[in-house]
Amino acid sequence: MSALFLSLEGIDGAGKSSHLDAIEALLRAQGRTVTRTREPGGTPLAEQLRDMILKQPMDPLTESLLVFAARRDHIVQVIEPALARGDVVLCDRFTDATFAYQGGGRGFDTQVLATLERWAQARPDEGARLLQPDLTLWFDLPPEVAAARLADARTPDKFEAQSADFFRRVASGYAKRAAADPSRFVLIDANRTREEVWTQVAQAFQKRGIGA
Numbered sequence: 001m002s003a004l005f006l007s008l009e010g011i012d013g014a015g016k017s018s019h020l021d022a023i024e025a026l027l028r029a030q031g032r033t034v035t036r037t038r039e040p041g042g043t044p045l046a047e048q049l050r051d052m053i054l055k056q057p058m059d060p061l062t063e064s065l066l067v068f069a070a071r072r073d074h075i076v077q078v079i080e081p082a083l084a085r086g087d088v089v090l091c092d093r094f095t096d097a098t099f100a101y102q103g104g105g106r107g108f109d110t111q112v113l114a115t116l117e118r119w120a121q122a123r124p125d126e127g128a129r130l131l132q133p134d135l136t137l138w139f140d141l142p143p144e145v146a147a148a149r150l151a152d153a154r155t156p157d158k159f160e161a162q163s164a165d166f167f168r169r170v171a172s173g174y175a176k177r178a179a180a181d182p183s184r185f186v187l188i189d190a191n192r193t194r195e196e197v198w199t200q201v202a203q204a205f206q207k208r209g210i211g212a
């Protein structure tokens with residue numbers, strides 16, 4: 001079976017993480033080996049960077065450089081080796097989150113992000129084609145609903161503590177990325193019951209012959 005790179009995206013509180021176990025189980029039931037991971041993070045170095053990114057105030061360029069530094073280590077240490085083995089890489093967030101949070105939310109220059117993306121995701125053996133997920137599930141719901149879901153859940157980190165306006169900009173950052181690569185993105189309406197959301201996820205997989 002050929003390697004597959006899946007990512008999950010959405011604003012904080014969209015509920016994507018609560019479906020990761022079920023997605024992993026579905027893929028394993030099909031006999032796939034799953035490398036489950038997350039960004040920022042996924043390696044000891046990248047997890048240290050995650051801690052700084054989520055806790056410490058910093059300017060948007062510093063934040064973007066650290067996010068891509070973490071990503072580069074993650075790609076080299078975990079993602080590329082897993083894809084080379086033929087695994088399914090199931091990643092909780094990837095570069096679309098950078099365009100959404102740093103580009104949309106923070107208003108940072110997306111041209112600079114695109115340059116960093118080209119550096120970090122270059123695949124020496126495949127010419128100009130960058131490493132990107134094969135499929136991205138984008139869990140979308142109104143920022144107010146997401147904020148209400150997060151309110152009781154836990155102490156907010158640096159991003160979770162942002163305003164509804166910030167998350168509206170994040171959502172529009174995701175929308176731009178989805179518009180630029182529509183065949184990769186599947187929009188999941190996350191403003192539904194858990195079961196209804198799962199049905200959309202399962203249908204997206206079925207449609208692409210994944211876990212069918």
Ligand code: TMP
Nearest residue numbers: 012039040067093094097098101159160
């Ligand atoms: P998580 O809570 O879903 O694990 O994500 C961690 C936070 O980091 C989340 O608020 C989004 C943010 N983030 C960025 O700002 N830029 C990025 O490139 C990534 C991957 C995450």
